[in-house]
Amino acid sequence: xxxxxxxxxxxxxxxxxxxxxxxxxxxxxxxxxxxxxxxxxxxxxxxxxxxxxxxxxxxxxxxxxxxxxxxxxxxxxxxxxxxxxxxxxxxxxxxxxxxxxxxxxxxxxxxxxxxxxxxxxxxxxxxxxxxxxxxxxxxxxxxxxxxxxxxxxxxxxxxxxxxxxxxxxxxxxxxxxxxxxxxxxxxxxxxxxxxxxxxxxxxxxxxxxxxxxxxxxxxxxxxxxxxxxxxxxxxxxxxxxxxxxxxxxxxxxxxxxxxxxxxxxxxxxxxxxxxxxxxxxxxxxx
Amino acid sequence: xxxxxxxxxxxxxxxxxxxxxxxxxxxxxxxxxxxxxxxxxxxxxxxxxxxxxxxxxxxxxxxxxxxxxxxxxxxxxxxxxxxxxxxxxxxxxxxxxxxxxxxxxxxxxxxxxxxxxxxxxxxxxxxxxxxxxxxxxxxxxxxxxxxxxxxxxxxxxxxxxxxxxxxxxxxxxxxxxxxxxxxxxxxxxxxxxxxxxxxxxxxxxxxxxxxxxxxxxxxxxxxxxxxxxxxxxxxxxxxxxxxxxxxxxxxxxxxxxxxxxxxxxxxxxxxxxxxxxxxxxxxxxxxxxxxxxxxxxxxxxxxxxxxxxxxxxxxxxxxxxxxxxxxxxxxxxxxxxxxxxxxxxxxxxxxxxxxxxxxxxxxxxxxxxxxxxxxxxxxxxxxxxxxxxxxxxxxxxxxxxxxxxxxxxxxxxxxxxxxxxxxxxxxx
Numbered sequence: 082x083x084x085x086x087x088x089x090x091x092x093x094x095x096x097x098x099x100x101x102x103x104x105x106x107x108x109x110x111x112x113x114x115x116x117x118x119x120x121x122x123x124x125x126x127x128x129x130x131x132x133x134x135x136x137x138x139x140x141x142x143x144x145x146x147x148x149x150x151x152x153x154x155x156x157x158x159x160x161x162x163x164x165x166x167x168x169x170x171x172x173x174x175x176x177x178x179x180x181x182x183x184x185x186x187x188x189x190x191x192x193x194x195x196x197x198x199x200x201x202x203x204x205x206x207x208x209x210x211x212x213x214x215x216x217x218x219x220x221x222x223x224x225x226x227x228x229x230x231x232x233x234x235x236x237x238x239x240x241x242x243x244x245x246x247x248x249x250x251x252x253x254x255x256x257x258x259x260x261x262x263x264x265x266x267x268x269x270x271x272x273x274x275x276x277x278x279x280x281x282x283x284x285x286x287x288x289x290x291x292x293x294x295x296x297x298x299x300x301x302x303x304x305x306x307x308x309x310x311x312x313x314x315x316x317x318x319x320x321x322x323x324x325x326x327x328x329x330x331x332x333x334x335x336x337x338x339x340x341x342x343x344x345x346x347x348x349x350x351x352x353x354x355x356x357x358x359x360x361x362x363x364x365x366x367x
Numbered sequence: 368x369x370x371x372x373x374x375x376x377x378x379x380x381x382x383x384x385x386x387x388x389x390x391x392x393x394x395x396x397x398x399x400x401x402x403x404x405x406x407x408x409x410x411x412x413x414x415x416x417x418x419x420x421x422x423x424x425x426x427x428x429x430x431x432x433x434x435x436x437x438x439x440x441x442x443x444x445x446x447x448x449x450x451x452x453x454x455x456x457x458x459x460x461x462x463x464x465x466x467x468x469x470x471x472x473x474x475x476x477x478x479x480x481x482x483x484x485x486x487x488x489x490x491x492x493x494x495x496x497x498x499x500x501x502x503x504x505x506x507x508x509x510x511x512x513x514x515x516x517x518x519x520x521x522x523x524x525x526x527x528x529x530x531x532x533x534x535x536x537x538x539x540x541x542x543x544x545x546x547x548x549x550x551x552x553x554x555x556x557x558x559x560x561x562x563x564x565x566x567x568x569x570x571x572x573x574x575x576x577x578x579x580x581x582x583x584x585x586x587x588x589x590x591x592x593x594x595x596x597x598x599x600x601x602x603x604x605x606x607x608x609x610x611x612x613x614x615x616x617x618x619x620x621x622x623x624x625x626x627x628x629x630x631x632x633x634x635x636x637x638x639x640x641x642x643x644x645x646x647x648x649x650x651x652x653x654x655x656x657x658x659x660x661x662x663x664x665x666x667x668x669x670x671x672x673x674x675x676x677x678x679x680x681x682x683x684x685x686x687x688x689x690x691x692x693x694x695x696x697x698x699x700x701x702x703x704x705x706x707x708x709x710x711x712x713x714x715x716x717x718x719x720x721x722x723x724x725x726x727x728x729x730x731x732x733x734x735x736x737x738x739x740x741x742x743x744x745x746x747x748x749x750x751x752x753x754x755x756x757x758x759x760x761x762x763x764x765x766x767x768x769x770x771x772x773x774x775x776x777x778x779x780x781x782x783x784x785x786x787x788x789x790x791x792x793x794x795x
Contacts (some may be wrong), residue, residue, distance in 0.1 A: 091371030091422055092457035092537055099448035112491050120474065120482060127473050127514075199464040200486050201445035361448045364441075365383060 096220060102360035104203030113206045125218070136221035137228070144170050144229055169318045172289035174222050174246075175313055179255050180280050182215035186259030187266050188275055190363060197364045204360035208263040212256045219248070220228070231321065240319040246359055247260045254308055254345050261352035264359040267366050288313055293331060300311035302336040308345035370421040370461050372457060373538050373569035374443065374562075379416040381438055381758070382409050412438045413593035415452070415602055420571065420586075422457060422537075425564050427580040427587035427601060428573045434488060434590045436573045440464060440540050441763045443571070458537025461487050465666045466527030472516035478505060480517050480530055487534045497533050505529035505563075524552065538569045556581065559689065578688055581748045584724040602746045615750070626753050638742035639679075640672040640706065644730050645747040660753035665719040668731050668745065672710040676741060679706035680734040688726035693792050698734065746771040 095322075104110045115268035126132045162168070186208040190197065190319050231237065265272045287309045293301055304310050311328045318325045334366050358364070378411045386407040410532040428695055430436045440548040441447045444452060444462030469486045470479050480501050482676045484494030502508055505525040515523060531539075541560075574580060580587050580601045587604035587613065589596040597607040615746040650654045660662060666683060679701035701712050712729075733788060735741040 092373075094372055094457045096453050096455045097443075097445055097460075099442075100445050109490075114486055116482065116485055116491050120471070120478065124471065124473055182613055195465070196469050196486065198441075198446060199468045200462055202486065204722040365448050 087165045100201060100204065100364065102203065102205050102357045104205075110203045113202055114210050114213060118217065120215035121210060122217045126215075127130035132223060136218050137225040140170055140174055140222055140225035140229055143173060144233075144286070147173075164235070165292075167221045167233060167235060168292065169289070169323050170226060170229065171316055171320060172287070172313045174219070174226055175251060175316060176284060176287060176289050176309070178215055178219040178222070179251065179309060180284075182212050182217075182218075182255045182307055183259050183262055183276065184280070185215065187262040187273060189259075190263045190267050197367065200247060203331070204363055205260070205356065208259045208291050208356075209256065210261050211293050212252070215255075216350050232292070238323060240323050242337075243319045244316070247312050248343075251312050254312075254349065257349035257352035258355040259352070260347065264356050264363065265364060266281065267359070283307065283309065285341075286310075292317070293328060294326060302332055302340070304341050305332060305336060306344055308341040311341050323361065370423060371421050372455075373422040373424065373435045373455075374420040374457070374470060374571070375455040375457075376419070377417050377453050379413045379439075379442065379454065380450045381410060381412045381435070381442060382446065382450050385410050406480065411593055413590065416599055417452075420507045422568060422569055423564070425560070425570045425583055425585045426572070427584035427604070428571060428589060428590065429575070429577070429592075429604060430590035430596075431612060434595060436590055437542060439476060439590065440542050440571070440573055441685060444540050455475045456538060457484055459488060459535065460538040460540065461531075461534045461536035462486075462540040464540070465540065467530065470515055470523065470527065470623075473512055473514055475512050476518075476526060478490075480526065482528045483527065484534065488536065489534055495783045497686065499535050511779050512569055517598045519628065521552075524776065525631075528552075528556065529561075532563070536686070538571070539563065540571050540573075543575070554688070566659065572631060572714075577608060577746070578689065578690055578726075578728045580608075580685055581605050581728050581746050581751075582688055602748070605746050606743055638673060638675075639676040639735055640670055640733055641742045642668050642731050642733060642745035643671050645729070645745045646730075647747065647749055656748060657750040657752055658720065660722070660724050660751055661720055664720045664722075664749070666716040666718065666729060666731075666747075668714040668716075670712040670733055671689060672706040672708060672712065675705055675708045676735050677705040678734075679712075679741065680736070681731065683716065683729055683731045685718075685722070686728045688728075693722060693727065693767060698737065701733070720751070722751050724751045727751050 098105060122259065126135060129135060131138070144166065147169055183355050189211050190205050196202075197204070197207070227241075262272065262276060286304060286307055288296075290303065293310065294315055296304060305314075305328050314328050328335070328341075331337060384407055400501055401417070402787060415440070417562065417682070428436050428439065434694065438447065441464065442449050443448070444464065446462070446464070467479070467480050471507070473522075477498060479703070480498055481491060481494045483498065484722075485491055489497070502511055505522075505528070507526060509530075510518070510522065515526070518526070534780040539555045549711055557579075560570060560572070564583075572579070572584065584601045588598045589604045589607050591611050596611060602681050645666065646654050647656065648665045648667060649658065649662065650665075668681070670681070672679070681695050681701050682698050684692055687693050696718075699716075701714070703712070706712070708730075729747045730748055731745045731747070733741040
């Protein structure tokens with residue numbers, strides 16, 4: 082039995098606002114968000130012996146495969162770019178985060194149905210916690226990537242301090258997109274099928290298996306309009322090859338930066354507002 | 368002085384959108400209206416509900432399936448938004464629409480308690496601080512680091528219930544939590560609710576069990592067809608609940624009622640009479656709701672006859688809090704031949720009290736002949752005090768002992784024979 086007694090004087094009546102996206106206490110939203118994110122992250126590795134080590138080891142395994150297949154078997158393609166495997170691994174790790182986070186968040190509201198229908202909490206916690214847990218995985222993966230880079234002879238440099246800029250921007254884009262997808266999926270499950278196809282298309286429409294520079298001039302602005310492209314390109318330049326051309330060097334400020342930024346903002350704001358609008362009724366729409 | 372309000376509901380309405388026959392909608396419908404809602408119809412769950420619950424009150428919400436009890440609870444719990452109307456709550460409210468919300472089978476009891484506690488409104492630090500208390504309450508100290516997937520369903524229920532009792536809330540919403548456990552668990556739930564009630568917490572309980580309503584609740588509300596049918600005395604609400612249930616059975620045109628049910632329905636729709644009151648008295652003639660164990664039970668009832676009917680009879684049942692029938696009386700004639708219109712008949716029954724301590728409902732019935740009910744049921748609650756609940760019943764008993772002759776041929780008694788010989792000694 083609980084130890085705290087109920088106060089003797091009558092409590093004051095207050096109108097309850099009903100369910101909402103963000104709740105009425107930031108403290109509680111954050112508490113729940115952090116607790117559920119960490120729990121989700123830990124859940125991936127319960128019943129494994131290596132535990133969190135897996136998330137650091139994964140990039141190494143990735144790299145091994147890439148090295149054998151692309152570097153040794155196919156020969157050095159990508160215009161004889163000596164550091165291409167390192168660039169590839171960076172692109173793959175970032176894209177994998179994007180793909181996993183959006184895919185789990187897409188179904189998150191449905192998979193947490195029992196929680197949504199049985200208790201009151203800020204609805205945003207659900208897609209956000211899965212995103213945060215994926216972001217934690219990304220950070221662990223990046224630790225692995227940077228270890229790998231150092232081992233394979235990339236020198237640490239001042240530009241590495243800019244990495245958080247890319248990571249934060251990517252997480253923000255992914256999270257707001259996840260919010261959009263999670264409520265859209267409740268309206269129609271066609272969104273799930275559509276999104277897995279879109280992800281596959283995006284994989285090829287983002288400079289992962291290639292760099293922007295090897296593409297014909299006319300297609301570069303198109304590929305770069307996808308906000309993931311400049312993110313991955315900047316990551317590669319800052320981390321692996323600071324002398325290489327950035328999207329802004331290649332395409333100018335408008336096509337290199339402003340257009341993808343505008344696309345990201347549209348996605349972000351629509352995710353934010355659509356979620357805010359649908360959240361109060363999400364439990365009954367399931 | 369009236370107590371302060373814990374909950375104030377004013378003009379509350381809720382309507383659900385029910386998808387049309389084709390779900391998901393066809394491509395054509397989707398293309399015509401790509402972002403809009405799927406076609407369908409609206410379903411009014413309830414309309415313009417207003418009621419109050421006082422602070423510290425034990426309040427029951429009853430109704431048939433589909434009358435909106437759970438929806439009402441979900442509105443109070445901020446799971447669903449209201450369409451119109453306001454809900455005001457005093458202090459912190461914790462909803463228990465299910466035990467162990469958010470339990471993850473791959474997590475240990477420790478992690479699940481923290482997760483569930485936070486879902487129910489505790490801060491993570493508070494949930495961790497209470498962990499030991501919670502585990503002890505659940506009696507699961509030896510299984511703290513076991514994954515919950517390895518728990519039996521009984522252990523899971525205990526863990527969920529333990530968290531529930533350690534969440535500081537001024538108002539508790541409880542939906543049929545009692546329905547999940549065995550008799551012992553239900554008894555324990557009852558004790559815990561009583562204690563929370565004594566601590567001054569407000570409890571709203573949704574249930575289908577009328578014995579629970581009459582024994583625990585101070586007031587109750589019957590929802591019927593989206594409206595408040597009755598609100599007030601639990602006995603009154605329980606009686607109305609039975610009436611409403613039976614008239615609903617009659618309204619189903621394709622439903623073939625068993626003969627008995629149709630007779631009950633007739634009795635409720637157009638009763639010959641009513642038991643207007645029933646109560647208990649102690650030896651001094653005072654009205655009581657609580658008797659000491661062994662103290663004689665004296666049941667009183669007043670029957671008002673509406674119109675003349677033949678062979679009027681009275682009988683009563685004693686029902687335990689878990690629904691078990693403990694005693695059924697014989698029929699007693701209420702009048703010679705037939706009951707006269709507008710007669711007022713008083714019944715007084717004395718029963719030897721061999722009931723173990725606990726809570727009981729006494730249901731009284733009037734009959735027309737041996738098997739035709741003459742009017743609605745009347746319920747009264749009775750508590751038998753003394754000792755802990757579930758203690759052994761003091762039954763009048765007799766033990767007979769006869770001496771067994773010891774073996775005379777000089778051989779030592781075998782183990783078995785010695786046991787037999789020792790038994791009467793123990794008996795004395």
